[in-house]
Amino acid sequence: MNHLTEAYVDSLAQNSSAIKNGKDLVKKNSFPLLCQSDDGTIIFGECKGSGKEPYRCSIDWQQEGNPVFRCTCPSRQFPCKHNLGLMYAFTSGKTFLHAPIPPDILDKREKAEKREEKKKAVDPEAPTAKRKTNKSALLKKIAAQLEGISIAEKLILQLVSSGLGSLDKKALQTADEQTKQLGNYYIPGIQSALKDLTLQFRVEENREAVYAVVIEQLTTLQSLIKKSREYLNGRLENPDLPIDAESTLEEWIGHAWQMAELREQGRVRAEAQLLQLAFRSYTDQARGEFIDEGYWSDLENGQIHLTRTYRPFRAAKHIREEDSIFQVVQIKELAQYPGELNRRVRWEEATFRTSVSQDFNKIYASAQSSFPEVIKQVKNVIKNPLSDKHPVMLLRFTEIRKTDADSYVLLDEQGKQLPLADIQYLNETTTNLLPMLNKALLTNQAILVMFEQNWKFNRLEAQPLSIVTANEVVRLLY
Template sequence: MNHLTEAYVDSLALNSSAIKNGKDLVKKNSFPLLCQSEDGTIIFGECKGSGKDPYQCSVDVIKEGNPVFRCTCPSRQFPCKHNLGLMYAFTSGKTFIIAPIPQDIADKREKAEKREEKQKEAATTDAPVPKRKTNKSTLLKKITAQLEGISIAEKLILQLVTSGLGSLDKKALQTADEQAKQLGNYFIPGIQSALREFTQQFRSDLEREKVYAVGMEQLTTMHALIKKSKEYLNGRLDNPDLTIDGETTLEEWIGHAWQIAELRELSRVRNDIELLQLSFRSYTNPARGELIDEGYWADLQSGQIHITRTYRPFRAAKYIREEDSVFQVARAKELAIYPGELNTRVRFEEAAYREARTHDYMNVQQAASKSYTDVIKQVKNLIKNPLSDKHPVVLLQYAEIKKTESYFVLIDEQGKQLPLADIPYLNAPTTSLLTMLTKPHLENQSMLVMFEHNWTHNRLEAQPLSIISANEVIRLLY
């Protein structure tokens, strides 16, 4: 239990309310019994509840980085407030008596160990992992429905274009929303969200001319999405044995939610990978009806910048753990890598954490791109593709950060300049924070930036997310 700190417990909580509720239990002395095992791998106890009998709660950390929470309360939150309170009682120095591990927990541990042994035995055999069988009849029905929904979306977009963007008044937008809502029955949530984002853009407070520019870009994306989706799905309809597209983001654009088991089958997993988070943000996506927690991580082995995303639907947000900034190095037991391009999305369930060291920061710095000419060319080629990420994140080395009359610029070792600006997509200004940097951080360091094409000035701009020096990460967006 040595690694159990208040900050770590905070990171396990689903949200800030759960943190408050857990700490309140400790303040109210709601735990008449607090125990820990002799080997320090489990804490358990009793917590007063609304009924006459206290809740039996425990936190089992026999597997580092993957705590198991148990409680007899009816809550569907894991960890529940009683588990959190138990951990906060431990971190605050409450007295825990040494006691034998309860028999029911010992039995559950034994069953879990047997399951793991069987999995290890299966992994060491030469026999290939059996792929899940696909019900072809169900698959064909789904694809047929998807194509029908795409046909409806295509007609709706054609109607919007034919009428002209200038005709999109309140009534027309309401009609478009109602038609987009019908797409929820056709297994194409990604296309449905793209349409909602388009209509919501015209309800924003932006100047109409700026809205038109963004709207045209969104229409171009939807046109390409519908064209490619029809070709791809018709191909699968003709040949149900055709493998799902595991190389591009097309399936995710249509609305497919990748499962780790699928990514394993596609060999899109790596083991024991160390990651250092460089930046983090949380935002709301009304079109998807979700809260999104997004982290930007440096792969300490390859130097690639990955993205983690946790989607929390509005209706179920309180039951899904709210992610937060991570300042330690995470060693992922299994890293699942989603199909993608420059910044691939990743996911990991189990991880051990350690403090970041100098060589970790040095690894990140060495992975940073030195030539802005090459980076700009790469980014431009990326965003030309309608279905590519329009806001790629890149790690850059810089010789100097310089302030001109109107804006900051990054200068590489060849003297090439890159303008820095607060891009509308992030809706979180960071450029002004550069004035607070000390002189050592203004020269010969690395910076994580997010790109965006500025339609008004017809140029690429980059917003600073963090500075990486030889011994720290200075987060501007965290």
């Protein structure tokens, strides 16, 4: 049970309310019975509920990194507040009696083991079998997608022809209604991009202030429609062509990659260790979702990965809300989405350990030290219309220097400068925190930054997210 810490339990909870409810149960002494097995693989107990009988709850770690939560309560939340309370009771030092594992749990374990044995008995050495494609259904879907793309193209042409500066509420309402109809054509990504375009004119009173953003969005949409049509026409002519698993085009169109698909495409690797460097949650009105986003350093190769959890407004309470994680995550199987600089990753099973100096040294050693090379690399990424316009990189710097009352620059070992600024995309300030830091953190460290092209001044700017030292990560965005 050494891995069971309060931070780990927090990471399992669906949201902050669940954390509070679980901790409140411990404060109210709602657990008349607390037990643990002799082998340390399970904790179980009873929790007072609203009925006569207490709820029986347990957390089973027979499979390390993949805990099984069981509770007799009617909650549809996993883990429920009773499971969370049981774990918080353990981390807070409550006394857990050693007791035999209950027979009903042993029976469930046995059934689970038999299911696993049946899976392995087919052919333990065989790779994951690829699912058969229903060609008829695929061709119908592609035809619908192409029809939707034509509708989206006409809608964009109407908006541009009528003049972006003359769009009134009625025109925007008509555009929204037409965009909503695209939901029937299996192109949710293109639909969201169009929603985001019209939203720019709804939230900003000064039209001229959003023109640079809108022009960039139109460029992206034009490229997306052109490449999507070419790609889908190719698959329509030859349905045996494989799905594009190298670029982000499928995701732009709206494909939601499943873990099984990523395995089929060979986009997984065993045994990975990641340390989170920055985290944020924000609202995407165009998608109608809350988004939890984390940036992680891969301790094996130094790459900066991205995790992203989407929580639709209507189902947000049923989906676990992600949070900052300060421990090293030890992952059994890491899956990588198609992408470029900051590839999105996901996993199903993981354990946690406390970070040590060796981890921070690895991260520092992976930081890039030549700003001209970094700028060249970033510009090569963002010039592609369908690439990430806000890549994140870890840089080694010799000094963070203040240039005037509100401006800072980053200096590399050759004295080359990189402007630091709060970028529009993040909509959160961090540069104002720099003067509050210990002066030692402003020289000869590594810094995680997010880039953005500032069209007003025609320069590339970077916003600081975290500073990495030999002993810690100092987060400015978490």
